[in-house]
Amino acid sequence: MTVNTQPTAERPDPRAYGLPVVRQSEIPAELRSLVSRVHDLIDAVANTEADTETLAEAARTVEGLTAGLNVARRQIGTMVKRDEDLPEEAAEFGTITNIVAGDTNPAAPPLTLHRTPEGLRGEVTLNTVYQGPPGLVHGGWIAAMLDQALGSASSIEVHPGLTARLEVNYRNPTPLFTPLEITSRVDRVDGRKVHVSGEIRAHGKVTAEGTALMILIKG
Numbered sequence: 232m233t234v235n236t237q238p239t240a241e242r243p244d245p246r247a248y249g250l251p252v253v254r255q256s257e258i259p260a261e262l263r264s265l266v267s268r269v270h271d272l273i274d275a276v277a278n279t280e281a282d283t284e285t286l287a288e289a290a291r292t293v294e295g296l297t298a299g300l301n302v303a304r305r306q307i308g309t310m311v312k313r314d315e316d317l318p319e320e321a322a323e324f325g326t327i328t329n330i331v332a333g334d335t336n337p338a339a340p341p342l343t344l345h346r347t348p349e350g351l352r353g354e355v356t357l358n359t360v361y362q363g364p365p366g367l368v369h370g371g372w373i374a375a376m377l378d379q380a381l382g383s384a385s386s387i388e389v390h391p392g393l394t395a396r397l398e399v400n401y402r403n404p405t406p407l408f409t410p411l412e413i414t415s416r417v418d419r420v421d422g423r424k425v426h427v428s429g430e431i432r433a434h435g436k437v438t439a440e441g442t443a444l445m446i447l448i449k450g
């Protein structure tokens with residue numbers, strides 16, 4: 232089908248579902264900096280061979296930091312409003328702690344997707360935190376990235392939906408420490424059923440391809 236790259240005129244407002252909304256520009260630079268440093272910390276912890284004294288001291292420090300941050304927690308389901316140059320009724324929303332793309336999730340790579348004339352495109356480079364087989368990306372994580380890219384294609388080009396079915400073909404190993412190109416698009420819309428597809432490429436070669444059926448949320 233011809234892909235509609237124009238935002239849908241009417242999108243569901245998460246506030247109508249009782250979900251708080253944070254504008255992307257409202258996320259403090261200090262929080263973004265903390266998220267980036269903890270992202271690096273996760274990698275360091277996963278790979279450290281430091282001596283036990285250093286490990287024990289780090290654990291105490293992190294425990295204290297965790298307690299300090301937990302004094303004020305967001306409501307589950309808090310959404311972030313993206314692309315603020317769009318008109319209010321065409322605004323895009325994502326879950327702020329989304330494991331693949333969440334702005335405030337240090338465990339997320341994060342994957343950012345942008346519109347193209349063909350659909351959506353993003354680039355991401357993964358470290359050993361996302362490792363499955365030695366030197367390769369975990370297959371479940373590959374599925375998660377495709378789910379995100381395919382779900383976003385539906386959300387941005389048609390309407391937000393939930394994944395009813397996802398099929399992944401693993402064509403070639405997906406390497407760590409290598410820029411991965413992720414593309415997705417809407418193939419067909421049939422009432423509330425949106426058929427979407429996408430790929431992951433490394434060095435221009437497809438490593439995984441996915442197709443999914445998204446069921447649009449009502450409203």
Ligand SMILES: CCCCCCCCCCCC(=O)SCCNC(=O)CCNC(=O)[C@H](O)C(C)(C)COP(=O)(O)OP(=O)(O)OC[C@H]1O[C@@H](n2cnc3c(N)ncnc32)[C@H](O)[C@@H]1OP(=O)(O)O
Binds near residue numbers: 386392
């Ligand atoms: C505010 C901003 C929020 C924004 C929220 C945006 C979130 C994006 C998240 C990214 C993607 C995810 O990870 S989503 C997370 C993983 N997925 C899930 O947890 C979904 C779990 N499943 C469900 O909740 C449900 O099964 C749904 C919602 C998928 C469908 O339930 P429903 O809404 O009651 O719809 P239902 O009447 O059953 O089906 C509608 C039509 O679709 C068909 N259909 C339904 N499921 C299937 C299926 N698996 N395979 C084939 N066909 C199916 C039915 O036959 C029917 O066709 P016909 O009779 O009309 O012909």
